Amino acid sequence: MxxxxxxxxxxxxxxxxxxxxxxxxxxxxxxxxxxxxxxxxxxxxxxxxxxxxxxxxxxxxxxxxxxxxxxxxxxxxNLKESKFDRGFSPIEKEMEDSFKFFRDLTKKIAELTSNLAFSYFPEEDIFFKEGWENIFKEPEFENTDLASKFAEMVENMEKEIEEFENVDFPQIFIGKENLLPGAQEFSTIISRIHLPRKKEGVVAILGPKRMDYNKNVKIIKSLNKPWQKKKTQKTK
Missing domain, CATH: 1.10.10.10 (Winged helix-like DNA-binding domain superfamily/Winged helix DNA-binding domain)
Known part of the structure; x- marks a missing residue:
């Protein structure tokens, strides 16, 4: 309508x-x-x-x-296209230690979004979940049943995230659009990211439907920018 x-x-x-x-x-x-x-x-x-x-x-x-x-x-x-200026380039120096790099990248996403950040890196077959202390400060989670459902959704995300390895742009699932069990009260933003040294991963932001979509989408989109910029500079 x-x-x-x-x-x-x-x-x-x-x-x-x-x-x-x-x-x-x-x-x-x-x-x-x-x-x-x-x-x-x-x-x-x-x-x-x-x-x-x-x-x-x-x-x-x-x-x-x-x-x-x-x-x-x-x-x-109807979100308008705009840039997110706080990049992730400083984390790249940790690329020698893949585990630390991926963990700190996930922590940074959680810090910037105040939501739960979830990441999967298939080459190393590792998962990271960061931001629990932030997400449960949201007023929605004063409802203990809702908090339990959120924990269930995160658990199901770990089982299903490989299905999103080919998603090259941020996809947003709101409420009942979520296919994961227990996720109908929440929203997720998920995308594949391309990292230095030809590494790839999948990143998701999980939170209440009241999440800041504008900021979170910009953050997800900005993840590829630092690495792409460096690659372009090297080829000049």
Whole structure:
């Protein structure tokens, strides 16, 4: 079901606000914080239309709205291309020790995203999972059942990640789009990466559906850039 440009603008703002705050977004907040050049009543009407179309939902305990899987998908599909400036080049000096290199790369991804970073490097047949201390600080995981489901998803990812070895660009799976058992309450971003010395790996970012998609996608895309730049310089 299509939405109007005005509804799309509202939805974009609502998703961004919810990612930042983790609390349902009210029409009053939108009215006070943004200039949409429409009346408060019109904002409420448009939010209701977005709810009726399945892009937003209304928690029973709140007058505000939160994005649905469909709302997040609209947001992700309309992300604008941009660069992530903090590269990973300094880690390359550790390439002599593959284990340390891959471990530190995974740690860096977890640090930058505040989500769980998961990596698999088939040549060495090693897995790394980093970022548990960050991910369980997210308000979603105050729910112990959800935390257990997340741990189950990570375990299943380790069993299935080889299936993604040929994914050359970031793929984003939101909520029910995830095929892994126990993953329907979360989002994953996954891609193959090309590293120095012709090594390859698969990297995934796992977190709540409220993850910062814009930043996380840029980080995944930036992983190949330092190595590609060095290779280009050497061939000149």
């Amino acid at each position: 299509k939405i109007t440009p005005r509804q799309g603008k509202l939805l974009d703002v609502i998703v961004k606000e919810y990612i930042d705050s983790a609390t349902p977004i009210s029409s009053q907040l939108l009215e006070e914080k943004y200039n949409f050049d429409i009346s408060p009543a019109t904002i409420r009407i448009e939010m209701q239309r977005l709810t009726d179309k399945g892009f937003l939902s209304q928690p029973h305990t709140s007058a505000g709205r939160v994005p649905t899987d469909k709302g997040y998908r609209f947001f992700v599909d």
